[in-house]
Amino acid sequence: MMQSSDQLLLAYRKMRTIREFEDRMHLEFTRGDVPGFVHLYAGQEASAVAVCANLTDRDVLLNTHRAHGPAIARGSDIYAVAKEIYCRQGGICRGRGGSAHLHDVSVGLWGANSGVGSGVALGCGAALAARNRGTGGIAVALAGDGAINQGVVSEALNMASIWKLPLVIVFENNGYAEATGADYAIAGKDIYKRAAAFDMPGIMVEGHDYFAVYDAVGKAVTRARSGDGPTIIEVKQLRYYGHFEGDAQSYRPRGEVEQYRQDKDCLKTFRSIFIAETPGNAAQLDAIDREVMSLIDDVYAQARAAAFPADDEFMHYIYASDCQES
Amino acid sequence: MMQSSDQLLLAYRKMRTIREFEDRMHLEFTRGDVPGFVHLYAGQEASAVAVCANLTDRDVLLNTHRAHGPAIARGSDIYAVAKEIYCRQGGICRGRGGSAHLHDVSVGLWGANSGVGSGVALGCGAALAARNRGTGGIAVALAGDGAINQGVVSEALNMASIWKLPLVIVFENNGYAEATGADYAIAGKDIYKRAAAFDMPGIMVEGHDYFAVYDAVGKAVTRARSGDGPTIIEVKQLRYYGHFEGDAQSYRPRGEVEQYRQDKDCLKTFRSIFIAETPGNAAQLDAIDREVMSLIDDVYAQARAAAFPADDEFMHYIYASDCQES
Amino acid sequence: MAKKSYRQAVNEAIQQEMRRDSAVILIGEDVAGGAGAGGKDDAWGGPMAVTKGLLAEFGAERVVDTPISEAGYIGMAIGAAAGGLRPIADLMFNDFIGVCFDQVVNQAAKYRYMYGGQDSIPLTIRTMIGAGLSISAQHSQCLYPVFSYFAGLKVVVPSCPYDAKGLLISAIRDNDPVIFCEHKLLYDMVEEVPDSPYSIPFGEARFVRDGGDVTIVALSRMVHIALEAATILAEQGIDCEIIDPRTTTPLDVETILESVAATGRLVIVDEAGPRCGMAADIAAMVAEDGFSSLKAPIIKVTPPHSPIPAAPNLEKLYIPDAARVIAAVHKVMGRKD
Amino acid sequence: MAKKSYRQAVNEAIQQEMRRDSAVILIGEDVAGGAGAGGKDDAWGGPMAVTKGLLAEFGAERVVDTPISEAGYIGMAIGAAAGGLRPIADLMFNDFIGVCFDQVVNQAAKYRYMYGGQDSIPLTIRTMIGAGLSISAQHSQCLYPVFSYFAGLKVVVPSCPYDAKGLLISAIRDNDPVIFCEHKLLYDMVEEVPDSPYSIPFGEARFVRDGGDVTIVALSRMVHIALEAATILAEQGIDCEIIDPRTTTPLDVETILESVAATGRLVIVDEAGPRCGMAADIAAMVAEDGFSSLKAPIIKVTPPHSPIPAAPNLEKLYIPDAARVIAAVHKVMGRKD
Numbered sequence A, B: 001m002m003q004s005s006d007q008l009l010l011a012y013r014k015m016r017t018i019r020e021f022e023d024r025m026h027l028e029f030t031r032g033d034v035p036g037f038v039h040l041y042a043g044q045e046a047s048a049v050a051v052c053a054n055l056t057d058r059d060v061l062l063n064t065h066r067a068h069g070p071a072i073a074r075g076s077d078i079y080a081v082a083k084e085i086y087c088r089q090g091g092i093c094r095g096r097g098g099s100a101h102l103h104d105v106s107v108g109l110w111g112a113n114s115g116v117g118s119g120v121a122l123g124c125g126a127a128l129a130a131r132n133r134g135t136g137g138i139a140v141a142l143a144g145d146g147a148i149n150q151g152v153v154s155e156a157l158n159m160a161s162i163w164k165l166p167l168v169i170v171f172e173n174n175g176y177a178e179a180t181g182a183d184y185a186i187a188g189k190d191i192y193k194r195a196a197a198f199d200m201p202g203i204m205v206e207g208h209d210y211f212a213v214y215d216a217v218g219k220a221v222t223r224a225r226s227g228d229g230p231t232i233i234e235v236k237q238l239r240y241y242g243h244f245e246g247d248a249q250s251y252r253p254r255g256e257v258e259q260y261r262q263d264k265d266c267l268k269t270f271r272s273i274f275i276a277e278t279p280g281n282a283a284q285l286d287a288i289d290r291e292v293m294s295l296i297d298d299v300y301a302q303a304r305a306a307a308f309p310a311d312d313e314f315m316h317y318i319y320a321s322d323c324q325e326s
Numbered sequence C, D: 001m002a003k004k005s006y007r008q009a010v011n012e013a014i015q016q017e018m019r020r021d022s023a024v025i026l027i028g029e030d031v032a033g034g035a036g037a038g039g040k041d042d043a044w045g046g047p048m049a050v051t052k053g054l055l056a057e058f059g060a061e062r063v064v065d066t067p068i069s070e071a072g073y074i075g076m077a078i079g080a081a082a083g084g085l086r087p088i089a090d091l092m093f094n095d096f097i098g099v100c101f102d103q104v105v106n107q108a109a110k111y112r113y114m115y116g117g118q119d120s121i122p123l124t125i126r127t128m129i130g131a132g133l134s135i136s137a138q139h140s141q142c143l144y145p146v147f148s149y150f151a152g153l154k155v156v157v158p159s160c161p162y163d164a165k166g167l168l169i170s171a172i173r174d175n176d177p178v179i180f181c182e183h184k185l186l187y188d189m190v191e192e193v194p195d196s197p198y199s200i201p202f203g204e205a206r207f208v209r210d211g212g213d214v215t216i217v218a219l220s221r222m223v224h225i226a227l228e229a230a231t232i233l234a235e236q237g238i239d240c241e242i243i244d245p246r247t248t249t250p251l252d253v254e255t256i257l258e259s260v261a262a263t264g265r266l267v268i269v270d271e272a273g274p275r276c277g278m279a280a281d282i283a284a285m286v287a288e289d290g291f292s293s294l295k296a297p298i299i300k301v302t303p304p305h306s307p308i309p310a311a312p313n314l315e316k317l318y319i320p321d322a323a324r325v326i327a328a329v330h331k332v333m334g335r336k337d
Ligand SMILES: Cc1ncc(C[n+]2csc(CCOP(=O)(O)OP(=O)(O)O)c2C)c(N)n1
Pocket: A039, A065, A066, A114, A115, A116, A143, A144, A145, A146, A147, A148, A174, A176, A177, A178, A243, D029, D068, D070, D092, D096, D099
């Protein structure tokens, strides 16, 4: 599908927002007051944003532990996202989940999760429910390269195929599962080639190229929506920071990120393609960059100023009967 | 490898022994004194027997819940096997395991198991231990068609491949997992084609043809032994009885077994190939048939006459410290 | 009203809820039995024929036979529950929780909480518990204490057809994940069960027998063993009160405490294991909150801390029987056996 | 002898056992850290750097980085144990037991028994437990009560560096599957630890503090919370005896019963959950076998029955603290707070 200029500007805005959000988080983290494990999405922005550009309100995106980027891409309120990462009141999960568990039903963002690969099985369920209830929605499950090695993922891929579920599985192959190389851990190395084993199409795409990801996901979404079943998409990319904040990353080859930033940064790539088509657009992108910068300042300020959840609501939200409004 | 006439007669004897053992079990079961769930191997004999003909004492065969055939094929004492099925003293697992858990370390037969697919992971471990300890042994894991859909099996296949473990995985595709058709449950239908996803060879072979299974397994065993890594073999076959005894089998198409018995029975197939090569051999096979018949009589008589495990040994064998000799 | 087996009671509860609410689906291995097998599509209804007939009425979209992929289809059921369905997932034997534990205890149980109460997971997992069929260590366990460890789950252990129907209807209508534990030796138990749908609230124990001397708390099939013992004990002049908690989460602590307040003596009869089990859970609760009423030690009648043997004679030793209950009651009554 | 952290103690135990016995291997996710990653191969030693340096000494054949396939590699470790190796399998967080539960409780635990004692499974599973890092519901649990439910497993919960080293050496040498639970907040705790290898037998509790008024049984990190409380209580004239069971299976019931026989009062402090947990297990054992000594209710100080929240303030409420222990002791002493 052709994207309008507005759509493209929105995509760029989201990518830039994620980048600034994560770069800032990387700095803020060193202050010591960001709770828990924090996995940054910087470098991978084009993937989640291009996925979300293909989705509607009826659809569901299954998030992973590397959750900030997909949440922002899907349209979660960025203030509520930041507050959740800081585990504050007003966080999208009321401070119970934290960085790795961003989940926002109001925008169709589900299940960021510490169980590597669980999103693929949950996604089968979201797809099944959508189909059985006739909502017209589909599900897209994000997963890392590490997730292909979890048994539940194979189980889910098999079921998605035999039941032709309206599901797209996007494996974001950023080269590493924690400190372990994807090429070491994955027999055959190419995730998208596993698709054949499950009798579904598999597509590989360069993750720094928003347009390429958009097109690949678009094909898979069309296929899912028309009832033809699931597709695996392998998005090749690189994360700019460690597995989580605090990771010294000595397992990575020297200069890897620097090189990638230079050659394949998704924002740069987007910028050059977008401007090449309509040179006047540079100013629009610059304006977005400035707006995002000041937004991020405000987001962090507000998140850090927010109160922690009320102590006396400790036992809320465990069972349906505990779901008093707060 | 060429097999000697003695080897072939032994193979035939084993197949015939399994058949008679299982046919008799099918009858005995109706008496009501065979404990637990009983899964018969009749119809599938050529598979386990051809696998075992390729193995040495150093090797390990990982059994499944359909355990009688592989145990006999591997050379377990048939009296001890029968006693175990009847849960008696003198059973290979001292009556603690029963029909589905035949395990006999003395002959390199491991892990018959209610966890569908677990043998593949255990087999990786057996293979790893053999390699690390330099025993020269390999492991062969049996699994059903249903097992390919268990997550742990995919995990194990992946690991076997990346570490080039000396392992052969034999999927005995008898068409059903309980009452569910293999073609329904398995995306892409062909198990052997999944091998490509895990970057290993996959071979399909007709399971009623002892010679064909022998050759296919032989190739895989050679590959494993020479350090080149694992192979998947899919053995197409049919079970003659229900999933377990008591299964009315109304899910099966009418006449399926009768047709297969007529066209593809492994004993018939063996007989005709073997006699075609050396016509005088018919008498030898007939003699084996007679010997096996009377053996089976004695086996069942002894098994049913054996005592149950001693009540006062109830707490034995839970921990190493409980392993007093009985 | 008619006499119905526990099996029929479960079947009827599912059938009636599926009729009432099109969001209810049934999913699991061979819940119909025969998918893609070339013969009858409705051949099994599970290995114990509990869900037999449902495919014929509700079709393959609502009665879904799955591959042997418990983690996958239970994960999927969770997602479907979040997406507006009310799945009943069938976990054939509760022992198979081993391959889908993460989905149950880390996903389903924590979904509501970890996401700050945004969703309901109206998922019922039906599963078979219990020893007695010589199917040994991996098919005979009672794992509801393990389920009960995890906050976010509700756990149901019906001991009779009437309760099975009413509690299963409650489970299906409940907005939290429920593990519904059916004892495989109870399927043929028959009693009067109303034809129309009814629900039994969770957290309300059932008085199985009134008595003033000893409180016996018994769960699932052990309720019947306790009754057998109580009948014999009554002849000896010892009057036992038998309480069946029916759900382990929520647990009806009030009823247990009230009874112990009256009797001063507690025996707990449970087929689950002795370590960190339900017997220990209930005993500890009473030792803390009902201590002042206690006149005697709290006796737990459970299997030993061992795997479950295949041999029928050993399995019989494993499962608590009336003789052991009687001995325990004698002990708390200060009688020598 | 030198001061060593709990982290170092664990590392040293593994190192010394790997030197002593070539059958000992270490296997798990990022136990070296860096496999096939293009940079250093020995980059992590696990997320907490506990196994750092072992790859360099023992090589990739004995220090094996795995894919994210817990069920697969733990199943493999069981097979390798049956095949003559003595694997130490690293389960990064004990919460991940969810994806490999079957291998642990249905395979490893039952292997010896179900096969009539033919094999030993000398497998050690090291895993991290405990809350306190705001890593929320799926990374902070204490699941040793669940492990303790299953016969065939041994379960170790060391509370200090000295015990960590000695118990881990015992675990590696043990011929049964052992789950070794390391509390993530203890890694930086430092104390004197002998340089040479030593082993501590399973099933022998440690007297952490002598005292005649109240018995406090505390596990893992809670031993330190109990000590903190006891110090304050001593100033109030209440003398607490603190017992650390160190292993939950086997459990040193004798020591606990003897102490309760002397004090008549029992408080159990545990970070695991309140339902079917270790506190309940120990309380129930004493309410049965030590009832006659009891002068007061048995109080369990545990977290509430809830998932673990991410928010630091809520997590602090979740974990038992000294104030709650003091209140419990006051209660069994009949004091009003
Ligand atoms: C079942 C399970 N095993 C292990 C972990 C620990 N863990 C968290 S993230 C991670 C790596 C995931 O790698 P990948 O899927 O490639 O995602 P990425 O972090 O690269 O985005 C691991 C091993 C976990 N959370 N869950």
